[in-house]
Amino acid sequence: MKIGFIGCGNMASAMIGGILEKGICSKQEIIVSNRTVEGNERSKKNLGVNVTLDNCQVVRETKTVVLAVKPQFYEEVIAQVKGLITEKHVIISIAPGKTLRWLEEKFGKPVKIVRTMPNTPALVGEGMTGVCANSYVQDIEMAGIKEILGSFGRYEVIPERLMDVVVSVSGSSPAYVFMFIEAMADAAVADGMPRAQAYEFAAQAVMGSAKMVLETGKHPGELKDMVCSPGGTTIEAVRQLEKGGFRSSIIEAMKACVEVGRKM
Structure with a gap:
């Protein structure tokens, strides 16, 4: 070929x-x-x-x-x-x-x-x-x-009707994930971790989490619940993310991405 x-x-x-x-x-x-x-x-x-x-x-x-x-x-x-x-x-x-x-x-x-x-x-x-x-x-x-x-x-x-959705959910989404990794690393640096180490911890956590979704077949919500102990650190972090409109922000960003893609 x-x-x-x-x-x-x-x-x-x-x-x-x-x-x-x-x-x-x-x-x-x-x-x-x-x-x-x-x-x-x-x-x-x-x-x-x-x-x-x-x-x-x-x-x-x-x-x-x-x-x-x-x-x-x-x-x-x-x-x-x-x-x-x-x-x-x-x-x-x-x-x-x-x-x-x-x-x-x-x-x-x-x-x-x-x-x-x-x-x-x-x-x-x-x-x-x-x-x-x-x-x-x-x-x-x-x-x-x-x-x-x-x-x-x-x-x-x-x-083909889903191709614009593919643009938002995978074509453009690495940029969102990189922003997420960068933000996590910034927070770790603010709490004293060296930046190179912070990027490694954050990136590995994202990669491992994605692999769990693909390989276990479990719903992402179920996997999230597995990490959230009652009264623990993780559920408090989740509460703050929800308070800031974390999921809503992602959804709205992706919908905007689809609309721009349809006009190209």
């Missing part, structure tokens, strides 16, 4: 890292395009893959093409390459807000399109990706896409 990436920022680099680590492709079977010579030099140095400044070359040399540019550049890039897209190509989108219908309209002809929403934990092999496809994508092709997505984390096939 040869794979092409139009754009090679953090998300594309994370995907390529997983693909290489799992042996889905060799470095020689991947080509990426960047807007600048400096970008190509960075991709070549960090990933060891083939590089080009020509988006059309990526399409000519591969049949699986990942559109890994920012959403505002999608229309421009599609206009450049659509004349080279054939019935043998599969296009993978990673942009929020760009629906399958919108993408099909911009290509102006029947094109196999897979819409995905990965997240930055893919950089460490712990990504979460939502995925859906149009009717032109065959089962065998979808199996290959799933193999790619599984190389850098977990994935779930979902109806």
Whole structure:
């Protein structure tokens, strides 16, 4: 399998890292395009893959093409390459807000399109990706896409109507989690813990808690109750969080995220 990436920022680099680590492709079977010579030099140095400044070359040399540019550049890039897209190509989108219908309209002809929403934990092999496809994508092709997505984390096939929700619950949510870790570390520092140590304690607590949700299958509320002893320290911390509108703030932030995603 040869794979092409139009754009090679953090998300594309994370995907390529997983693909290489799992042996889905060799470095020689991947080509990426960047807007600048400096970008190509960075991709070549960090990933060891083939590089080009020509988006059309990526399409000519591969049949699986990942559109890994920012959403505002999608229309421009599609206009450049659509004349080279054939019935043998599969296009993978990673942009929020760009629906399958919108993408099909911009290509102006029947094109196999897979819409995905990965997240930055893919950089460490712990990504979460939502995925859906149009009717032109065959089962065998979808199996290959799933193999790619599984190389850098977990994935779930979902109806497209939920893709904007995926943006808020996993695509953007690492930022909320990082803020949470930072806040916990700040509090620990305020109480005398060295900052590097505080980050380690906070980050490990978040990672371990997430693993408990995934591996025990227990409801998060049940797991929370397991930590809250009557009259203890944890329930007092929970009381203060609720007093400050902790859960409501998260819900409202995520709803705002969905609304922005739908307008992109």
